[in-house]
Amino acid sequence: MRSVWKSYGDAAPVTALADVSLAVDEGELLAVTGRSGSGKSTLLGIMGLLDRPSSGEVLVDGIAVGGLPDAKRSRTRARKIGFVFQQFYLIGHLDALGNVETALLYRGIDRGEMREMAADALQRVGLGHRGHHRPGQLSGGEQQRVAIARALVGDPSVVLADEPTGNLDTDNAGLVLRYLEEAADGKVGVVIATHDPDIGARAGRVVTVRDGQIVAPS
Amino acid sequence: MRATLRDVAWVAWSSLRARPARAVLMALGPVLGVGVIVGAFGILHSTEGELRAALERLGVNLITVDALGGENARLPDVAAERAASIPTVTGVVGLARVSASASATAPDGDVGAPPIANDVFAVSDELFNVLDLGVSSGRRIGEVDEAFKLPVAMLGLQVARNIGFEPGSLQVIYVGSQALAVVGVLERSVLVSELNFAVLIPSSTASDLLGAAPAPARLIVAVEAGTAGRTASLLPDVVTYGGPGELQVRFPAELLAAQVEVDRTVATAIFAIGFLSMLVGAFGIANVMMIAVLERRREIGVRRALGHTRFVIGAQFVIEAAILGVIGASAGALAAAAIVLIVSVVAGWVVVMQPGTALIAVAAGFAMTVLASLYPASRAAAMEPLDALRSE
Numbered sequence: 004m005r006s007v008w009k010s011y012g013d014a015a016p017v018t019a020l021a022d023v024s025l026a027v028d029e030g031e032l033l034a035v036t037g038r039s040g041s042g043k044s045t046l047l048g049i050m051g052l053l054d055r056p057s058s059g060e061v062l063v064d065g066i067a068v069g070g071l072p073d074a075k076r077s078r079t080r081a082r083k084i085g086f087v088f089q090q091f092y093l094i095g096h097l098d099a100l101g102n103v104e105t106a107l108l109y110r111g112i113d114r115g116e117m118r119e120m121a122a123d124a125l126q127r128v129g130l131g132h133r134g135h136h137r138p139g140q141l142s143g144g145e146q147q148r149v150a151i152a153r154a155l156v157g158d159p160s161v162v163l164a165d166e167p168t169g170n171l172d173t174d175n176a177g178l179v180l181r182y183l184e185e186a187a188d189g190k191v192g193v194v195i196a197t198h199d200p201d202i203g204a205r206a207g208r209v210v211t212v213r214d215g216q217i218v219a220p221s
Numbered sequence: 222m223r224a225t226l227r228d229v230a231w232v233a234w235s236s237l238r239a240r241p242a243r244a245v246l247m248a249l250g251p252v253l254g255v256g257v258i259v260g261a262f263g264i265l266h267s268t269e270g271e272l273r274a275a276l277e278r279l280g281v282n283l284i285t286v287d288a289l290g291g292e293n294a295r296l297p298d299v300a301a302e303r304a305a306s307i308p309t310v311t312g313v314v315g316l317a318r319v320s321a322s323a324s325a326t327a328p329d330g331d332v333g334a335p336p337i338a339n340d341v342f343a344v345s346d347e348l349f350n351v352l353d354l355g356v357s358s359g360r361r362i363g364e365v366d367e368a369f370k371l372p373v374a375m376l377g378l379q380v381a382r383n384i385g386f387e388p389g390s391l392q393v394i395y396v397g398s399q400a401l402a403v404v405g406v407l408e409r410s411v412l413v414s415e416l417n418f419a420v421l422i423p424s425s426t427a428s429d430l431l432g433a434a435p436a437p438a439r440l441i442v443a444v445e446a447g448t449a450g451r452t453a454s455l456l457p458d459v460v461t462y463g464g465p466g467e468l469q470v471r472f473p474a475e476l477l478a479a480q481v482e483v484d485r486t487v488a489t490a491i492f493a494i495g496f497l498s499m500l501v502g503a504f505g506i507a508n509v510m511m512i513a514v515l516e517r518r519r520e521i522g523v524r525r526a527l528g529h530t531r532f533v534i535g536a537q538f539v540i541e542a543a544i545l546g547v548i549g550a551s552a553g554a555l556a557a558a559a560i561v562l563i564v565s566v567v568a569g570w571v572v573v574m575q576p577g578t579a580l581i582a583v584a585a586g587f588a589m590t591v592l593a594s595l596y597p598a599s600r601a602a603a604m605e606p607l608d609a610l611r612s613e
Contacts, residue, residue, distance in 0.1 A: 053526060053606045074530045081528020092523045092610065096239030106527045108228040153527070 007059030009045055009215075019045040020056070021215045027161055027192035032184060034206035035196045042215040043196040044165055050194065051084050051163045052076045064160055081110065085154030085191075087164035087183070091146040093138040093153075099125055100134040103153045110157070124152035128182050144175025151182050161192040168199055180205065229533055233540040240513075244545060247509050250502025250593070251549030251586035256557040258495035258582040263561030263574060265491065269484055270573035282311075283351070283412060284453050286440040286460055289467040295436040296468065300460045304440055307455055309448040312351040315437030316413075317343040319427050323374075323420040324395050325384050338380045340419040341396050343427030343435055351443045352410060357381075358388035359405025366404075366423045374401040375421040381406040394420065399430050413441065499585065503593040506545075510538065510597035521601055522609030535602030539594050546590030550583040 009020040019042050027033050027050075037043050048054040049061060052068060061069045063083050068076055085106070093102045103121035112120070125131050128148040138146050147167060154162045164183060168176035180202060187193040187207075195202055203209045210217050237244045286304070288294035297303070301315040322336040346363045348354065357378055366373050374394055376386060386392055392403040401422060410416040427435055440460070444452045449472045456470050514521070521534055558574060565572040 048607050051526070053610075074532065077525070077528050077530040079528075080526070084528075086526050088610070092519065092526075094520050094523060097235065101235070105524065108232065108527075109225050109529060109533055111225075114227075114231075 004050060004056070004062070005060045007049060007056040007061065009042075009049060009054070009057050019215050020049070023059075023212075023215070023217055025050075025210065025217065027194055029160070029190045029192055030187055031192045032187040032205070032207045033192070033194045034203045034209045035194060035212060036198065036203055036209060037212035039198075041212045043212050045215075046212060047163045047165050047194065047196050050161075051086060052080050081106070082157065083160045085157065085159040085162040087147070087150050087154050087162065087167045089166035089169040091138070091143070091150045091170075093146055093149055095138055098135045098137050099130060099141065099149045099152075102138070102149055103156050106153045106157050120156055121152070124156035125149070127155070127185075128152045129178075142175070144171055144178060147171060147175070147179050148182065151179065151186075155186055155191070159191060161194065162186060164193065164195045166197055167195060168197070168202070176201075225533065229536045229540050230544075233537050233544060236517075236537070237541055237544060243509060243513060247506050247542070247590075248545045248549030248552070250499075250506045251546050251590050252553035252556070254495060254499035254502040254589060255550040255553035255582045255586035257498045258491065258557075258585075259554045259579050260557035260560055261491040261495070262488070262578045262582075263557060264564060265484060265487055266573040266575055266578075267561060267565045267570045270571035271569075274571045282444050282446050282449055284442040284444060284449060284456065284470060284472040285413070286442060286456055287469045287471075288438050289469055295438055296440060296460060297462070298436045300437055300440055303459050303462060304442050304456060307444075307452055307459055309445045309452045310442055311445060312347060312443040314345060314347040314351045314441050316348075316415075316439040316441070317424070317427065317435035317437040319343050319396065319422065319430065319435055322396075325392075326395065337384050337394065338377065338418060338420045340415060342416070342419050342421050343424045344421050345424055348421075348441075351441050352412065354410055354416075355408045356405045357408040359403070361405060362421060362423050367425050370425040370429050371423070372399060372401045372426060373404045373423065376403055376406045377417040377419045377421070378407060378409045379417040380420060396420065396422065396430060401426070495582070499589045502586075503589045506542065506590055506593040507596055510542065510594055511600065514538065514597045514601045517601075518604060518609045518612040521604050522606050522612070525604070525606035525609060531602040534604075535598040538598035538601050539591060542590045542594030542598075543587070546587040549590065550586030553586060554579045554583050 004026075005024050007020055007023045008018070010016040010018045023046060025046070035043050035046060045054070049056050052061065052063075056069060059069070060067050063079055068079050071079070094105060097105065100118065100121045103124050104117050107117045107120060122131065122134060125134055128151050130145060130148055130152065133141060133145060133149075138149070141149065147170075151167075154164075162183070167183065168179055171179060176199070183193050183195065184205065195206065197203070212218070286296065286300070288296045296315070301313045304310055304313045319341040323338045323341050324335060325337050344362075345367065346361060349361055356375075358381075359375075362373055362375050365371070374396070376384075376394075384392075386403065386406060388406065393400050394403060395401070407416060407421065422430075442452070442456065453470045453472050457468055460468060524534060525531075558579065561574070562572055564570075
């Protein structure tokens with residue numbers, strides 16, 4: 004993203020991001036740190052095309068997507084971007100396979116193939132045997148691994164993880180981080196917004212956001 | 222596009238299966254709306270079918286001709302012969318009211334005995350052929366009674382019941398001071414209900430009693446199938462022969478037409494009720510679906526984050542409604558048809574089902590459900606992914 008500004012409100016606008024430029028490379032693990040309210044989540048929302056910048060440009064694979072209509076942004080999101088959230092956000096009435104498949108819908112993929120891809124993705128996060136369990140039957144760590152499988156199954160260019168270990172114990176957090184690192188070993192760029200200093204230590208690069216600005220790129 | 226539709230349908234179906242109670246609640250709208258329409262029309266058509274069947278049994282080819290002008294109005298003496306001269310007429314019988322009341326006991330001087338019947342009719346045995354009427358007990362009055370002017374009588378069914386007539390017993394009734402032996406009881410007449418409350422005597426016996434053969438007040442005319450309307454229009458002139466006297470001509474087909482007119486009014490009322498119940502159902506569906514959209518905000522947010530477009534999010538809700546519309550409307554129609562069938566069988570009606578009406582009602586129920594889902598679906602589609610994800 005280039006020179007991105009984001010402010011909320013018309014009368015007395017609050018600036019959430021001020022002139023932020025940031026690039027994520029293939030296979031890179033980038034940690035975004037900063038206090039609560041510093042603008043990390045806004046940054047991820049704009050990078051993930053969930054929100055539009057007030058000004059500036061967002062490029063995915065070199066293509067500017069900021070001004071695209073909603074349907075095209077949605078399609079770009081489906082094909083290029085994976086998300087992992089702190090609260091997992093699995094769909095309660097679907098089993099693990101169904102949740103992973105949700106990321107593959109509306110792409111013209113045959114149902115059988117979709118099922119195979121979802122099963123493979125679950126296998127990669129060590130949950131091949133839990134495919135038919137619903138979120139309520141899985142532990143928090145397992146739910147987050149299903150979410151990682153869902154983020155990776157569509158072969159995205161970048162995975163954006165917002166406090167992915169925030170709700171997990173140390174063991175599960177370690178496991179989740181390992182799968183994200185594995186993803187970043189390949190062609191996927193992984194961005195993790197976090198408070199966790201451990202993640203910062205394991206990331207290839209760390210940027211710190213304060214008051215909507217990147218203050219410490221490394 | 223086909224893959225998109227398939228995926229939307231799959232998502233919609235799995236969402237419905239995950240919340241069966243809500244699905245049932247939503248399907249109640251089309252179930253009730255379509256059920257009311259199909260059920261009410263089914264019952265209406267079955268009662269109409271019953272009426273048609275009754276007319277079929279009575280003979281739709283019968284015409285009645287009544288003299289107008291009060292109690293003592295009479296048709297010409299030769300009215301029956303004149304009517305019989307029309308080529309399409311296959312049988313005629315005159316009902317002549319004998320102006321004497323009947324009683325079960327002999328009149329005692331000036332104090333008359335209590336009457337047992339409304340009318341005493343002089344009839345020929347043609348009556349039984351024309352009305353295709355049998356006896357419920359005993360025998361008919363016939364040619365022999367006529368020829369020998371026998372003092373015999375037949376009782377209408379209600380008269381026989383009123384006096385407690387025992388079939389086979391010797392029963393004497395009195396018309397004026399004339400004693401007559403009861404030889405039989407007429408079976409119930411639906412078309413000429415007066416016969417059930419009357420005493421019938423042979424014409425020749427009547428002319429003996431009164432001194433002259435009475436002129437008929439009513440003709441019952443049987444005609445060839447399909448000629449009732451045409452013959453009915455000829456009858457007034459033929460019967461009066463241009464002479465004085467007004468008369469009224471009626472035939473069952475006319476009654477049927479009047480009934481159809483009534484049915485149309487009832488059908489309009491039913492349609493209005495059905496439309497209202499559909500409207501209420503539509504509001505119910507929109508309401509339940511709106512709640513569903515709000516409850517599923519986070520799921521909508523997740524799907525939007527995963528790249529599902531606004532279009533497929535909206536389409537998912539519309540297709541959920543379409544599935545419920547098809548299932549609910551069909552279930553409503555089937556349940557209503559079953560109720561109509563049971564009611565008809567219990568009531569002894571002729572079951573008349575009109576698949577056309579049912580199909581239109583099902584289509585309307587389906588359309589209503591889909592229309593009702595459009596607003597909630599548009600609200601779901603309009604949600605911003607981040608707002609939806611952050612909602613509790």
